Amino acid sequence: MTDHKPVTIVMIEDDEGHARLIERNIRRAGIFNEIKHFRDGSSGLEFLFKADAGPVLNGPALILLDLNLPDMSGTDILARIKGHEVLKRTPVVVLTTTDDKVEVQRCYDLGCNVYITKPVNYEAFAEAIRQLGLFLAVIQVPEAAP
């Protein structure tokens, strides 16, 4: 990643287990960036838009987004992110159980950068996350502060 500021990984995921598994596998892939985990949409948005350490005010970030959240739909969050002048450049990886074609299309239309379906088969899941980790290790993330 960039040398200047470490990229924060913002994970919005309501399922504790999924979050834990994702984190473990990212670490196994050798990615040790800070992972900020939010269990619902509101707190995730709060951090993204308003927190001092959040990407709007400070530092580059990468967002891992689940679509099935208790308080709001993940696509709404995606729309908010991609509608924001600064935040729209932040890469968003949608990581969810839904593999519905229409939903996938909609996310890409809204500006999602990568869409990954969580495989139930754990080996495949772990593999997908590890590859995501490798991917994270090479991609360039824009500096957040203008």
Place this chain on the structure above:
Amino acid sequence: MEGVSPVATPRLRRLSETLFSRLIFGLPGAGFATMLLIVGTTLWLAGRSQQFSALVNHTYQVETQVADLRVLFERTEAGRRGYLISGESFYRDVFDQTWRQIPPAIDELARLTLDNAAQRDRITSLRPQMQILMQQMSLSVERARTGDLEGGRKLFLEEANGPQITGIRQLLSEMQNEENRLLALRNERQVSNARLLMGVVTGAGALLAVLALSSLLIMRRYARDLQRSQAELQVLNRGLEEAVRERTADLTRANEEIQRFAYIVSHDLRSPLVNVMGFTTELELASQPLKALVARAETVAPEIVTKEARAAVDVDLPEAVGFIRASTQKMDRLINAILQLSRQGRRTLRPERLSVRRVVETAATSMRHQLDEKGAVIEVEGDPPELVSDRLAIEQVFSNLIENAVKYLKPGRPGVVTVRGRVQAGRAIYEVQDNGRGIDPKDHERIFELFRRSGAQDQPGEGIGLANVRALVYRLGGTITCESELDRGATFRLSLPLSMAPEQGIAA
């Protein structure tokens, strides 16, 4: 009628169907019978009338004959008198002329009155009297003719007021009276006959009029009933259409809800499953170091390794993990099946013209490997009808049925799968027949249910294929049935509309 709900119209108001049909056939029947009666009676009466007028005519004839005889007689007498008084030959000529005509006139009268005994008797008594008189008359005239006018007159005066003339006159007027009486009687009969005829015709006419009128009234009433029934029917029909529309909307809504429900459930079930699978693997990973530890302890300090610890690491943990994993994988497959079915229901169908032969051949090509392995063949018999339907759905139905047929062939028997089709009553009927292991008749319905399978469970599968096939066939507006016996192969029969109705609802 007002205020009465049309549906609840009492039946009493209407002519009952049986009464109506009785009347509608009875009235014209009665009319026809009346007509026949009138014709018969009229014919009979006319016959009688003819008979009566013949009799009357006859009477007139007799009467005329009597009158003629009388005139002849009187003229003869007058001629004789004239001659005897005046001696003029003119009177004698009259006498000569008329005198000769009297006997034939009497004969004619006798012939005419043969039917009347009383008149016959009178003629019988007339004849001798007339003969005597005529002899006397001729005698007196002959005497005068020979010049003895006086002698003739004397003879005349002798018999002029004799019994014969009065007797003859008496008889003739009696005969005339008798005929007059008969005439009056016969006239009377004819008049009453005519009156009877008129009475019959009038009565029958009145009866016909009554029949016609009541027929008309009944028809009118029936027509009114019919009209009312039609109006009611229309109202009911409209209600029915409305009800059907509502019910269809309800069903569509319910169906959509089920689809959505299935979709949501399967997604939400998947999420915890990811955890179960994930952490099972984590558990396995975590048990590795423990296993190593136990192994090391065995060598370093065997006394601290209990039997339970070794069993836990070597047997219990791997076994538990194995079961959890197998069950989770199965659950994943089941959820995927539900998801697939739910997706199938949400997909919009697009009807297009399809060659079933080509669909089957494509399926056979994609299964070449399996077919070669099992030594089975797929045959298309005859020329199955083409149809307009959704390509994807039809392909899926046929490939599923053929795959099943190939999958459950009888080991040791060369497999033959036959596909044939025909058009029957406006629908396309297709059969997929195999010579495989067959299906127990008690399972013929069960095999179409989700997650249900039949027979020996020696083939992989979740019991999804046929459930999916049936759901698809239903959606295409068709039906599917199974015909099979154990060990005798199976035939799956599809009945599909030749042209699928375009879909109205349930778009994803």
